[in-house]
Amino acid sequence: MPLILQAGHATRAGQRAANEDFVGMVLPGEPDLSSKGFIAAVADGVSGNDGGREASEYTIRGLLGDYYATSDTWPVTQSLDRVIKAINSWVQQQGSIRAELAGMATTLTTLVLRGHFYYFAHVGDTRLYLLRDGRLAVLTTDHVWDRPEMQHVLTRAIGLDTRIAIDHGMGELQEGDVFLLASDGVWDVLSRHVLTEHLLAMQPGADAQAAAEALLDAALAAGTRDNLSALVVRVQALPEMNLRDALSGSQQLPLPPKLKPGQTIDGYTVEEQIHASAATLLYRVREDGSGRQLVLKTLHPDKAEDAHERSAFAHEEWLARRVVGRFFPQVISPAQKSRLYYLTTWHEGSTLQQQLDVGKHFTIPEVLGCGIRLVRALGALHRRSIVHRDIKPANIHLGSDGELRILDLGVAQSGLEAEDEVRAPRAGTPSFLAPEQFDDAPASPATDLYAAGVTLYLLLTRRYPYGEIEPFQTPRFGSPVMPSRHRPDLPMWLENVLLKAIAADPAERFETAEEFLLALERGAAQPLARPAAKPLAERDPTALWRALALISVVANLLLLYLLVVR
Incomplete structure (x- = not known):
């Protein structure tokens, strides 16, 4: 399904002799709708200058035409920035070489809707509003002097100076969103409530054009003395989320600085930093309006110029949005997003690793319960063609609500990654990597199930089946240590399940999460057979040859001794 919109616009001179406002929009067909999106804009020519109308009209016409001529490989923000700066140079130059147009300038607010995101660029005191869930928010900031008697004097405008500072912003779209672009002839006399x-009248099936006209009628009735313009857009349906838009968005937004408790970002107040790594930072934040607690994840400020890390982060967020369900934190969309981050639900509780670190002794029923829920969660991932690649106790969260959730999709794969990521088979934690991954075999659902088996083994015994593996180490995998050696109370049927899950040979393991889950749920009623012991030649050929060499040396020494004695 493509992006489906309903839009309408209106502009009038009001009580002025001439209308210096200008509005416009373009809703292209495919493929431009997918590659460039829908664009709308409103401009208000600076009053008192003969060139005000010329400046606003040229700016809108130039923007709507030139935006679609920019490269499809450019991010939306880059395309808008390049076009607006070129228009600013032309308008500024015309005002300087033509006496009748001296001082010509205009405000500009433009909106682009593409895929699941909206983007805007803004200069001056025209405004962009977003109505979502019954609440109206102003997305732009007026560029005027802050003194009461000079609040209509612009500090920024197209054509005002040779250099121009443009405000950019972006956010995620939701079905039912209503956007309003308006000149000050409308917003200055109509309260936010009005x-x-x-805009609430813009229900499905309502006429956007009629809504824009009604706003102008209300502004005139309220006594506006200025030109007045309104452009209304309602999002009726969104296309399927695609990775390209997510990657594009990641390159456009700046990173937030390191945040401290009490600081705010886009209406979220930081309560504490809950995790930090070389690449990412996690904070617990509180939403100012509702008071709910959320998790904000972002890149470390040192990674601001690292395009690879930005793309990986965007890919992680894209995957997190796809895994909707009880076994995963759910992504929350902010109304406005000025920095690169994403939000997920916050859940009281702790990871399995945190519980191990404080000395918790897991009972067999507790481990069995964790195992069943973990394998179900992996099945949900694999059905979405996602391989986690870093299953371990630190990435498994037990909530106070009793739910188990898988965390951190930072190294997960979905089959859409760049080649260099696909060729990184050892991404993850060494002690949980399947033996074939040390021979550069690609990650797969089977390697996730192996890591799940090692996780359950560790919860029961606090040891690794093949010993702890250090980074850059190339381990040998013979036979695992029987978990019952460390946990004598372990029932044989569960030990057999674990041994099958952590078998060194992929052919001897569970093929799917559903098969693993069935073995755990059937338990002692239908126990698995114990894996047959392998001969030394199969388990460790090197050890066999060493033994034969030692026997040969001993035999030769014995023969030599017998010859000397004789």
Whole structure:
């Protein structure tokens, strides 16, 4: 399904002799709708200058035409920035070489809707509003002097100076979102409450054009003395989320600085930093409006110029949005997003690793319960063609609500990654990597199930079946240590399940999460057979040859002794 929108616009001179406002929009067909998106813009020519109308009209017409001529490989923000700066140079130059156009300038607010995201660029005191869930938010900041008697004097405008500072922003779209682009002839006389009432009338099937006209009628009735313009857009349906938009968005937003408790970002107040690594930072934040607690994840500021890390982070967020269900934290979409981060639900509780670190002794029923829920969660991932690649106790969270959730999709794969990521088979934690991954075999659902088996083994015994493996080590995999050696109370049927899950030979392991789950759920009622012991020649050929060499040396020494004695 493509992006489906309903849009309408209106502009009038009001009580002025001439209308210096100008509005426009383009809703292209495919493939431009997918590659470049829908664009709308409103401009208000600076009053008192003969060139105000010329500046606003040229700016809108130039923007709507030139935006679609930019490269499809450019991010939306880059395309808008390049086009607006070129227009600013032309307008500024015209005002300087033509006396009748001296001082020509205009405000500009433009909106682009593409895929699941909205983007805007803004200069001046025209405004962009977003109505979502019955609440109206202003997404732009007026560029005017902050003194009361000079609040209509612009500090920034197209054509005002040779250099121009453009405000950019972006956010995620939701079905039912209503956007309003308006000149000050509308918003200056209509309260936010009145604007909200008019936009709430934009229900499915309502006429966007009628809504724009009704706003102008209300502004005139309220006594506006200025030109007035309104452009209304309602999002009726969104296309399927695609990775390209996510990657594009990751390159456009700046990273937030390191945040401290009490600081705010886009309406979220930081409560504490809960994790930090070389690449990422996690904070617990509180939403200012609702008071709910969320997790904010972002890149470390040192990675601001690292395009690879930005792309990997965007890919992680994209995957996190796909795994909707009880076994995963759910991604939350902010109304406005000015920095590169993403939000997920916060759940009280702790990871399995945190519980191990404080000395918790897991009972066999507890481990069995964790195992069943973990394998179900992996099955949900694998059905979405996602391989986690870093299953371990630190990435498994037990909530106070009793739910088990898998965390951190930072190294997960979905089959859409760049080649260099696909060729990184050892991404993850060495002690949980399957033996074939040390021979550069690719990660697969089977390697996730192996890591799940090692995780359950560790919870029961606090040891690794093949010993702890250090980074850059190339281990040998013979026979695992029987878990019952460390846990004598372990029932044989569960030991057999673990031994099958952690078998060194992939052919001897569970093929799917469903098969693993069935073995755990059937338990002692239908126990698995114990894996047959392998001969030394299969388990460790090197050890066999060493033994034969030692026997040969001893035999030769014995023969030599017998010859000397004789």
